[in-house]
Amino acid sequence: MNLNLSNFNENTKIIKGHDNISEVKEELAVNGKEITGPPKIRIDNVKKIFKTKNNKTSKIEDFIALNDVNLDIYKGEFLVVLGPSGCGKSTLLDILGGLSPASEGEVKIDDNVITEPGLDRGIVFQQYALLPWRNALKNVTFPLENNKKDAESEEIARKYLALVGLSSFEDRYPHELSGGMKQRVAIARALAIDPEILLMDEPFAAVDAQTRAILQEDLLKITENTKKTVIFITHSIDEAVFLADRVAVMTARPGTIKEIVNIPFSRHHRIATDFKNNSDFISLRRRVWDLLKEEVIKSQEITEKRIKFEENENIDGGGI
Amino acid sequence: MALNSSVMGWFKSVAHKYLAIIVFLIAWQIFPTIGLVNEIFIPTPTTILAEIWKLTLDGTLPNDAVISLFRVGVGFGIALLVALPLGFLLGGFFKSFEKAVNPLLQLLSQANPFTLFPIFIVFLGIGEVSKISIIYWVCQWPILLNTITGISNVDPVLIKMARSSGLSKAEIFTKVLIPASLPTVFTGIRMGAAFSFFMLIGAEMLGSSAGLGYLIMQAQMVMQIPRMWAGIVVVALIGYIVTYSLIYLERRGSVWKQEV
Ligand SMILES: Nc1ncnc2c1ncn2[C@@H]1O[C@H](COP(=O)(O)OP(=O)(O)O)[C@@H](O)[C@H]1O
Ligand SMILES: [Mg+2]
Numbered sequence: 145m146n147l148n149l150s151n152f153n154e155n156t157k158i159i160k161g162h163d164n165i166s167e168v169k170e171e172l173a174v175n176g177k178e179i180t181g182p183p184k185i186r187i188d189n190v191k192k193i194f195k196t197k198n199n200k201t202s203k204i205e206d207f208i209a210l211n212d213v214n215l216d217i218y219k220g221e222f223l224v225v226l227g228p229s230g231c232g233k234s235t236l237l238d239i240l241g242g243l244s245p246a247s248e249g250e251v252k253i254d255d256n257v258i259t260e261p262g263l264d265r266g267i268v269f270q271q272y273a274l275l276p277w278r279n280a281l282k283n284v285t286f287p288l289e290n291n292k293k294d295a296e297s298e299e300i301a302r303k304y305l306a307l308v309g310l311s312s313f314e315d316r317y318p319h320e321l322s323g324g325m326k327q328r329v330a331i332a333r334a335l336a337i338d339p340e341i342l343l344m345d346e347p348f349a350a351v352d353a354q355t356r357a358i359l360q361e362d363l364l365k366i367t368e369n370t371k372k373t374v375i376f377i378t379h380s381i382d383e384a385v386f387l388a389d390r391v392a393v394m395t396a397r398p399g400t401i402k403e404i405v406n407i408p409f410s411r412h413h414r415i416a417t418d419f420k421n422n423s424d425f426i427s428l429r430r431r432v433w434d435l436l437k438e439e440v441i442k443s444q445e446i447t448e449k450r451i452k453f454e455e456n457e458n459i460d461g462g463g464i
Numbered sequence: 465m466a467l468n469s470s471v472m473g474w475f476k477s478v479a480h481k482y483l484a485i486i487v488f489l490i491a492w493q494i495f496p497t498i499g500l501v502n503e504i505f506i507p508t509p510t511t512i513l514a515e516i517w518k519l520t521l522d523g524t525l526p527n528d529a530v531i532s533l534f535r536v537g538v539g540f541g542i543a544l545l546v547a548l549p550l551g552f553l554l555g556g557f558f559k560s561f562e563k564a565v566n567p568l569l570q571l572l573s574q575a576n577p578f579t580l581f582p583i584f585i586v587f588l589g590i591g592e593v594s595k596i597s598i599i600y601w602v603c604q605w606p607i608l609l610n611t612i613t614g615i616s617n618v619d620p621v622l623i624k625m626a627r628s629s630g631l632s633k634a635e636i637f638t639k640v641l642i643p644a645s646l647p648t649v650f651t652g653i654r655m656g657a658a659f660s661f662f663m664l665i666g667a668e669m670l671g672s673s674a675g676l677g678y679l680i681m682q683a684q685m686v687m688q689i690p691r692m693w694a695g696i697v698v699v700a701l702i703g704y705i706v707t708y709s710l711i712y713l714e715r716r717g718s719v720w721k722q723e724v
Pocket of ligand 2: 233234235345346
């Protein structure tokens with residue numbers, strides 16, 4: 145294959161420091177977002193190293209999953225992180241969720257460094273993460289039970305199940321729900337704690353294309369109405385351009401933010417018009433693909449190399 | 465008539481489900497009667513039932529059954545009390561320790577209990593303690609190993625979800641790990657129950673002066689063949705009842721599970 149990558153390399157800016165805030169504010173104003181105050185979330189020089197054991201040499205090696213990640217996310221913004229698979233997107237989300245610590249650097253929410261999970265952040269996982277022995281209602285009450293009485297939890301859970309359009313399915317167990325419905329329950333559960341921030345890790349990757357399009361629209365409406373700050377991870381360009389106020393494109397592993405692409409259309413415009421077939425969408429898609437293409441190729445090369453050298457074994461113990 | 469047809473329907477479904485058993489019993493009844501097999505060694509089911517009835521009335525069977533059930537109950541009970549908490553702790557909280565001792569556990573669980581029984585007798589004597597101990601020893605392994613496996617195989621994303629929902633380690637343990645591992649744990653409990661009956665009969669045949677295993681062995685030695693068969697059938701029935709009670713409990717506890 146003869147791919148001419150030189151043009152892209154010239155245009156690419158690996159984001160080493162933080163963006164100029166006033167520039168970003170201007171950009172976001174076009175999306176109908178008025179930014180007041182400093183960033184809600186500030187990711188500062190985050191690096192993540194996994195210790196892995198090489199199966200051949202039995203040596204413990206450093207495996208750099210993320211390197212020098214810098215990113216600011218503003219209140220009420222819908223930021224999509226787009227990157228090839230294996231580039232460290234989930235790792236980044238785990239750090240944001242406080243589920244795993246950064247090896248270097250830090251993440252701040254409103255000037256507080258994240259050290260542990262908190263109810264200010266609701267997480268939606270790709271694999272739904274529903275408890276199979278609880279029905280839809282009881283899955284949504286799960287994070288509420290510690291702080292609230294049963295009746296109150298259930299009232300809140302009903303409200304959010306209604307919001308995601310599942311009112312009549314509250315008695316259903318996960319195995320009785322379709323993939324799209326399961327993910328709706330998971331979204332209701334994440335919203336039920338009324339978090340300021342919603343972290344979503346490829347939530348629609350496992351559902352079929354038609355369902356995905358509907359879920360995407362519903363998610364835009366819900367997050368707009370509930371005024372959440374959203375960090376949404378995906379490897380689908382279409383999904384990124386449709387959902388995002390801004391798209392942060394990541395490089396191949398070790399993942400870092402390559403460039404941030406502003407999507408200068410309001411959410412209302414994106415929902416109300418046939419945005420996905422619009423020429424604006426297509427040119428944005430083209431631009432994002434130009435940024436991503438090279439990284440996808442690189443990440444495939446990395447994967448091939450890894451397969452050649454055999455999988456390294458994860459030495460982190462399981463359990464809790 | 466509606467009632468009649470529903471009774472017929474019920475009868476049909478039962479007949480269908482147990483068809484093989486019914487055919488087997490009929491053949492068993494007929495073959496010795498027509499002399500196809502020797503009635504002295506394989507008495508008919510009706511002869512065996514009559515013998516069971518006689519031994520029940522004279523108190524022999526109830527007496528031996530109570531002694532046997534006591535041994536199994538205590539041995540199996542101790543195994544539950546020891547292996548369940550140990551398995552949950554090893555699988556849930558002391559993962560790296562568990563990884564270190566797992567090969568040893570596998571090895572011990574593989575040791576043939578019948579060869580171990582003499583050792584138990586040497587240390588604990590021929591009385592109740594050695595029999596209950598060997599039953600405990602045998603049925604703790606499937607319970608322990610399945611509990612560890614059940615806990616270890618809980619989907620890590622469920623644990624992540626629970627942590628992000630603000631649950632403490634203890635709460636994650638009780639609200640996620642235990643219920644998620646229950647199906648596997650229950651398989652271990654059922655295997656443990658089955659093992660405990662194997663071992664019970666073995667231990668009672670090898671060294672005992674009471675119990676169903678002893679009754680069978682004793683009857684065989686003095687050639688009281690119907691008496692021997694009565695013991696065999698009662699042991700099989702008790703094992704069947706115990707297994708199906710456990711399956712029933714398991715079903716009730718996991719209505720959420722998809723029927724396959
Ligand atoms: N616990 C871990 N131990 C070792 N390596 C890991 C661990 N978690 C993730 N990785 C590796 O880090 C890289 C990034 O993983 P991940 O964040 O899941 O990628 P993405 O979500 O972008 O597909 C992958 O190569 C993955 O194999
Ligand atoms: Mg991922």
